Amino acid sequence: MFGANFNPLLLIGIAYAITLSIVSAYLWASGRFSARIRYLLLIITIILGFATFSPMIPHQFQSLFIQLAEGRIGTMLFAGIIGLTILTLLAALFGRHFCGYLCPIGAVQEAAYTIPTKKVLVQQKGILSAIRGLFLVAMIGGALLFGIALLDYFGFSDFFKITLSAGTLVFIVVLLIAIPIYRPFCRIICPVGAIFQVGALPAIYKIRRTDACIECGKCERVCPTNEAKAEDNKSECYLCRRCIEVCPKDGALVYGRKRA
Numbered sequence: 001m002f003g004a005n006f007n008p009l010l011l012i013g014i015a016y017a018i019t020l021s022i023v024s025a026y027l028w029a030s031g032r033f034s035a036r037i038r039y040l041l042l043i044i045t046i047i048l049g050f051a052t053f054s055p056m057i058p059h060q061f062q063s064l065f066i067q068l069a070e071g072r073i074g075t076m077l078f079a080g081i082i083g084l085t086i087l088t089l090l091a092a093l094f095g096r097h098f099c100g101y102l103c104p105i106g107a108v109q110e111a112a113y114t115i116p117t118k119k120v121l122v123q124q125k126g127i128l129s130a131i132r133g134l135f136l137v138a139m140i141g142g143a144l145l146f147g148i149a150l151l152d153y154f155g156f157s158d159f160f161k162i163t164l165s166a167g168t169l170v171f172i173v174v175l176l177i178a179i180p181i182y183r184p185f186c187r188i189i190c191p192v193g194a195i196f197q198v199g200a201l202p203a204i205y206k207i208r209r210t211d212a213c214i215e216c217g218k219c220e221r222v223c224p225t226n227e228a229k230a231e232d233n234k235s236e237c238y239l240c241r242r243c244i245e246v247c248p249k250d251g252a253l254v255y256g257r258k259r260a
């Protein structure tokens with residue numbers, strides 16, 4: 001997962017991602033997760049991204065296939081597969097807490113979207129997911145067949161390593177787009193997002209409506225990913241809390257298991 005130039009600091013990121021995914025799910029389920037905690041997690045995650053370049057799972061996911069293509073099969077490759085499997089299982093249990101707050105790439109886009117400006121809701125989630133799925137196939141094929149690291153063209157690696165390059169400029173453009181449009185990289189490009197979306201489809205814990213809902217539609221109008229309708233499966237829900245914050249009825253939206 002981590003390549004020949006393995007940096008032990010990266011393990012901090014993986015441990016952070018797994019531990020905080022569980023802590024975040026617990027806080028949500030116990031009703032203690034708040035906007036303040038969300039901002040705190042986003043800030044810590046962004047700092048970790050710049051300080052250790054981890055947990056940069058999309059980048060490390062791509063490295064798995066580059067290593068496979070180069071025949072570098074070793075301990076770190078298996079460690080990476082185990083880490084990714086654990087995070088996917090956590091998405092299947094609790095939803096996408098990793099994408100919500102613990103991925104530096106997602107966190108900087110989330111920060112960009114908080115900049116007050118007119119927002120453009122792009123709600124064609126089926127089309128976006130299909131494009132992202134195709135990119136996942138292209139990324140794996142490019143890595144295995146040609147040793148090409150397609151994700152590198154999006155520049156987040158140079159951005160978080162604070163290296164001035166064409167790639168950094170590309171990622172800055174992505175962040176500028178993320179000011180009016182919610183998480184363009186996550187929703188159109190990220191191959192790990194494609195995997196976690198499938199993982200989160202059967203999530204046991206997710207945001208659900210209760211009988212207290214008065215069907216005012218406010219949550220649906222504010223949701224940037226078109227996941228707030230009662231029948232939506234929440235696989236593209238980034239647990240951003242916008243639906244909960246606009247809901248006029250206490251207890252109409254709760255995070256929990258499906259009631260029998």
Ligand code: SF4
Nearest residue numbers: 099103106186190193
């Ligand atoms: S979709 Fe990808 S880039 Fe976005 S938060 Fe999830 S893992 Fe990170």
Ligand code: SF4
Nearest residue numbers: 223237238240241243
């Ligand atoms: S508004 Fe609600 S349903 Fe939509 S992404 Fe945010 S938390 Fe999920």
